[in-house]
Amino acid sequence: MSTARRRVMAGNWKMYKTQSETRAFFAAFLPMIGDAAHCDVVMAPPFTSIAAAVEAAKGSRVAIAGQNSHWQKEGAFTGEVSPQMLVEAGCTHVIVGHSERRQYANETDDMVSQKSRAALAAGLTPVVCLGENFTERETGKTQEVLSQQFIGGPGALTAEEFSRILLAYEPVWAIGTGRTATPDIAAAAHRFLRQCVRDQFSPEAAAGLRILYGGSVKPDNIQGLMAQEELDGALVGGASLDPKWFAAIVNTK
Ligand code: PGA
Numbered sequence: 353m354s355t356a357r358r359r360v361m362a363g364n365w366k367m368y369k370t371q372s373e374t375r376a377f378f379a380a381f382l383p384m385i386g387d388a389a390h391c392d393v394v395m396a397p398p399f400t401s402i403a404a405a406v407e408a409a410k411g412s413r414v415a416i417a418g419q420n421s422h423w424q425k426e427g428a429f430t431g432e433v434s435p436q437m438l439v440e441a442g443c444t445h446v447i448v449g450h451s452e453r454r455q456y457a458n459e460t461d462d463m464v465s466q467k468s469r470a471a472l473a474a475g476l477t478p479v480v481c482l483g484e485n486f487t488e489r490e491t492g493k494t495q496e497v498l499s500q501q502f503i504g505g506p507g508a509l510t511a512e513e514f515s516r517i518l519l520a521y522e523p524v525w526a527i528g529t530g531r532t533a534t535p536d537i538a539a540a541a542h543r544f545l546r547q548c549v550r551d552q553f554s555p556e557a558a559a560g561l562r563i564l565y566g567g568s569v570k571p572d573n574i575q576g577l578m579a580q581e582e583l584d585g586a587l588v589g590g591a592s593l594d595p596k597w598f599a600a601i602v603n604t605k
Contacts, residue, residue, distance in 0.1 A: 357562050359391035359578070360518060360585035361602045362479060363592025364419065364447060364566075369397055371404040377595050378408035384599035388413055391585065393602055394445050394479070395592070399433055406442030417445035417479065420453055423466035435474035446471045447587075448478045449505060451485075451524045461504030468506060472513050479518045479587065480506045481566070483541075486525035495544055502548045511553050519563045520587040521545060526567025528589060535576045535583075538565045542582035571600035578604055 369377065374397055385393065396417035397405045405416045418438040425434055438446055448471060449464035459467075468478040482501040484494045498521075506517055521541050526533050533541070542563045549558040565577055566587030577583050591597040 357560070357584045360394060360562055360564055361388075361391050361598075362394040362396065362417070362445075362520075362564060362585065362587045363598055364396045364450070364587060364589050365398060365401075365593060366419070366452070366589060367398055368593055369401055371401050374401040374404040375408050377593075378405065378412075378414075381595035381599055382409070382412050382414070384595060385414075385602050388602055390605060391602065396445070396447050402438070402441045402443060415444045416442055417447060418443050418476075419447050419450070421446045421448075421467060421471055421476070423463065423470045425470070435471045435476050438476060439474050443476065445477045445479055445518075447481065447520075449481045449501075451481060451483060451522055451527060455524075461501055462508075464501075464505035465508035468509060468517060469513060472509075472516055477516060477518060479520050479564070481520045481522050481587070482506075482545075483522040483524055483527075483567070485523075489523065489525060494541065498541065498545060499548055502545060503552065507548065507552045511557060514549075514553055514557060515560065517561075519545065519561060520566050521563055522566035522587060524567075528568070530568050532568040532570070532573050532577075533565070535580045538577060539580040539582040542580075546582070569601065571597050571604075574601045574604045 394415045394417050396419045421435045422432040448467045453459045471478040484497040488497045546558045562584040564585040564587045565583045569586045569588045570591045
């Protein structure tokens, strides 16, 4: 089943890297990954560094993503960026519903589904994030939370829309903490999410969906994670800032 799903290695720089730092990153990173033919590679710089990233990645197979976009095409939304703006800046992907946005910008499941729909309408591939926090895991609520986030977020898309998204399982307790989910924990969550997709859409949608794992992915734990058939790639924060580290992650077979 998983052989049909092409791996995706995505980086999320969060609020790191100026334009000059972006150029320096790509100058070091691109020669280290060769043609990276075995997977899709995506990098999400902050908005102000997108143009520099697009320019630096030109001619390579690295796709550029926004870290967020609005659900409206345009309007009086100070500080926001529309999907079409990302498209014209050269992006092909956008991260939606990252836990930091859920936490600091109060993004709800409903906003996640609206943002995903708007991104798809503009031709972007949304990388839709969900995951439980520490208390939810400790109190046995992981599946309940994942199911809720799924149904209210990506699960609210049409089947056609859903077929064009990527999902990222990112347990909040593992993000930026150095506490990676074990490969077994991650695989169990991915299996559960795939079951949610089967219930909401179809077995075909579940089999075709690519689910990335995110949360303290590093060069020294990527191999174990990718050995799990359920994991179709990774969404990498901290370790994507270092060209050597991210290249080692991308180059993992
Ligand atoms: P991390 O971040 O790899 O630094 O834990 C992952 C993410 O937030 O996408």
